[in-house]
Amino acid sequence: MASPTNRRFWIVFLAVAAALALVPLGLPEFWRKFLTEILIWGLLAMSSDILIGYTGMVSFGHSAFFGLGLYGAATALLVLRSPNLWAAMFVGLTAAAMIAIFVAYFSTRLRDIYFAITTLVFSQIFYVVIFTWTDLTGGENGLYFSQPPFTIPGLWSVRFSTVSLHWFILAVVAISYLLLRRITQSPFGMVLQSIRENEPRTRAIGYHVERYKIVAVMLSGLFAGLAGVLYAIQHRFAAPDFVFFTVSGEVVIFNVMGGMGTLVGPLVGAAFFLLLREGLSRFWTEYYLIPLGIAFTAMVIFMPQGLLGFWKRRLNQ
Amino acid sequence: MFEQILVQTVNGLVNGMVLALVASGLTLIFGIMDVVNFAHGDLVMLGGFTGAVTVAHTGNFWLGLLVASLALAVFGALLQITTLRPLIGRDPLTTIIATFGISLVLQKYALWQFGPTAQNIPQPIPGRFELFYLQYPWYRLGAAVMAGAIIGALYLFLKYGKYGIWIRATTQDRVMASAMGIPVPLVHTGVFAIGSAMAAASGVLFAPLAAVTQTMGFDFTLRAFIVVVVGGMGNLGGSILAALFISLLEAYASLVVSPSQAVIVSFVALILTLLFRPTGLFVPTPK
Numbered sequence: 001m002a003s004p005t006n007r008r009f010w011i012v013f014l015a016v017a018a019a020l021a022l023v024p025l026g027l028p029e030f031w032r033k034f035l036t037e038i039l040i041w042g043l044l045a046m047s048s049d050i051l052i053g054y055t056g057m058v059s060f061g062h063s064a065f066f067g068l069g070l071y072g073a074a075t076a077l078l079v080l081r082s083p084n085l086w087a088a089m090f091v092g093l094t095a096a097a098m099i100a101i102f103v104a105y106f107s108t109r110l111r112d113i114y115f116a117i118t119t120l121v122f123s124q125i126f127y128v129v130i131f132t133w134t135d136l137t138g139g140e141n142g143l144y145f146s147q148p149p150f151t152i153p154g155l156w157s158v159r160f161s162t163v164s165l166h167w168f169i170l171a172v173v174a175i176s177y178l179l180l181r182r183i184t185q186s187p188f189g190m191v192l193q194s195i196r197e198n199e200p201r202t203r204a205i206g207y208h209v210e211r212y213k214i215v216a217v218m219l220s221g222l223f224a225g226l227a228g229v230l231y232a233i234q235h236r237f238a239a240p241d242f243v244f245f246t247v248s249g250e251v252v253i254f255n256v257m258g259g260m261g262t263l264v265g266p267l268v269g270a271a272f273f274l275l276l277r278e279g280l281s282r283f284w285t286e287y288y289l290i291p292l293g294i295a296f297t298a299m300v301i302f303m304p305q306g307l308l309g310f311w312k313r314r315l316n317q
Numbered sequence: 318m319f320e321q322i323l324v325q326t327v328n329g330l331v332n333g334m335v336l337a338l339v340a341s342g343l344t345l346i347f348g349i350m351d352v353v354n355f356a357h358g359d360l361v362m363l364g365g366f367t368g369a370v371t372v373a374h375t376g377n378f379w380l381g382l383l384v385a386s387l388a389l390a391v392f393g394a395l396l397q398i399t400t401l402r403p404l405i406g407r408d409p410l411t412t413i414i415a416t417f418g419i420s421l422v423l424q425k426y427a428l429w430q431f432g433p434t435a436q437n438i439p440q441p442i443p444g445r446f447e448l449f450y451l452q453y454p455w456y457r458l459g460a461a462v463m464a465g466a467i468i469g470a471l472y473l474f475l476k477y478g479k480y481g482i483w484i485r486a487t488t489q490d491r492v493m494a495s496a497m498g499i500p501v502p503l504v505h506t507g508v509f510a511i512g513s514a515m516a517a518a519s520g521v522l523f524a525p526l527a528a529v530t531q532t533m534g535f536d537f538t539l540r541a542f543i544v545v546v547v548g549g550m551g552n553l554g555g556s557i558l559a560a561l562f563i564s565l566l567e568a569y570a571s572l573v574v575s576p577s578q579a580v581i582v583s584f585v586a587l588i589l590t591l592l593f594r595p596t597g598l599f600v601p602t603p604k
């Protein structure tokens with residue numbers, strides 16, 4: 001088991017995790033929250049990498065899964081008599097998973113641009129539903145709720161501070177990363193990658209391609225929902241804007257900027273995008289998307305591998 | 318109720334013709350270049366704004382229509398040369414992603430240049446006629462007729478014009494066309510320019526019906542996508558029928574539910590089409 005590459009992976013992983021855990025102690029409040037937010041968007045980006053990078057299906061509808069996780073957690077925290085963290089997480093994940101099954105069943109019959117357009121259309125359906133179903137979702141105003149404390153049932157309960165919330169989210173994201181990495185390296189993940197490389201051949205070998213695709217969309221949706229739950233816990237509100245296409249578009253940007261098919265790449269892409277946005281919007285306010293969009297388009301043309309693409313082989317070892 | 322249905326039929330046909338103009342530009346670009354243009358709706362929006370500014374300065378609607386189409390044709394050609402030409406031969410998905418980046422830039426550029434307020438163009442054809450309980454503006458019918466005329470002109474150009482034949486030849490076989498001496502890269506640029514000009518024209522025609530805002534692009538892109546897929550990708554006649562079909566569906570649905578929910582009907586139509594007739598509703602069954 002402990003091959004040299006394996007050992008090196010664990011050393012680097014633990015070093016990065018420790019660094020991410022310790023850095024917020026030395027940061028001002030604003031940047032602490034910012035770092036936590038990067039982790040959440042990074043998890044969303046990693047979840048979509050399963051589809052975009054590993055299976056070769058570009059999803060333009062990840063906002064639906066993220067949004068359902070967000071609204072699921074929000075509803076649980078508002079409706080339940082004794083709201084708690086784990087219930088919120090359970091409801092959010094269930095909501096996202098149900099939607100993912102539904103979307104996966106229809107969209108995986110289609111390929112390439114048709115898959116992209118179908119996922120986009122599905123996410124817009126959920127946007128319209130959430131926007132107009134004001135009784136349940138608060139419509140345009142969104143939902144506000146209070147942050148649940150961190151509890152170990154029957155033993156311990158403590159309110160989150162900025163730092164402990166960061167640690168909690170870091171732990172969830174790190175575990176998700178390890179799970180996703182395990183999935184992409186498993187035989188199942190290998191089949192996904194062979195679908196990306198050559199779908200007819202994978203089918204000819206005897207794999208049931210549609211089933212693999214459905215499971216890939218479901219897994220991706222589940223982790224995207226988890227990101228939504230984490231966002232709900234950090235920001236204590238849910239708004240229809242998070243189900244809108246803009247979020248899906250940003251997820252694609254994270255993937256392209258960071259490097260598809262590397263898992264770490266999209267997380268780095270998310271960090272890069274958010275830092276760039278933070279920096280640019282100080283000079284250009286809401287027009288930051290003009291330089292950013294130009295940089296993004298230039299990257300698609302000249303650097304299709306993204307920031308970490310040149311490391312793809314090593315990151316997947 | 319019966320009268321309402323008839324009024325909605327007229328509304329649906331008018332909106333459908335404008336949408337058909339947008340979608341035929343999109344389907345032309347896809348048919349020739351395998352480019353799914355995510356920024357198409359934003360070209361509609363920019364055309365609308367250019368037209369609105371021209372009309373505000375000169376007071377002439379037709380001049381606005383002309384200026385917007387020409388300006389966007391030049392802009393489209395530049396856009397194709399700088400961003401899409403390097404992508405020829407890559408996966409169509411790459412072009413979706415690249416044009417998505419362009420759409421972000423264009424939207425914020427419009428916000429910067431034209432401001433967040435909606436801009437309006439006064440209706441160039443005055444007068445209304447009686448349609449049951451409504452005073453129906455003549456311009457709405459005029460817009461539909463003009464959209465139809467532009468599409469008709471495009472059809473004749475593709476069918477009989479020398480350059481139209483070049484375009485069709487490039488659609489059929491890029492390599493063979495190039496071997497016959499057709500400058501294929503130039504045809505690509507030209508087609509993108511034509512598509513952009515058509516988008517701009519529909520933006521100007523649409524502006525008097527409802528105002529131009531900088532966020533309207535995404536809505537147009539989405540609806541044009543739906544129309545193009547329902548009609549069959551790269552199929553001009555199918556796109557026009559699909560545009561009318563989708564607009565009529567939405568018009569009838571908005572009798573029952575609120576207009577913002579009526580959109581779902583066209584979404585569902587798209588998904589059902591993709592599941593049961595992935596090549597499009599209005600094309601002959603492939604043999």
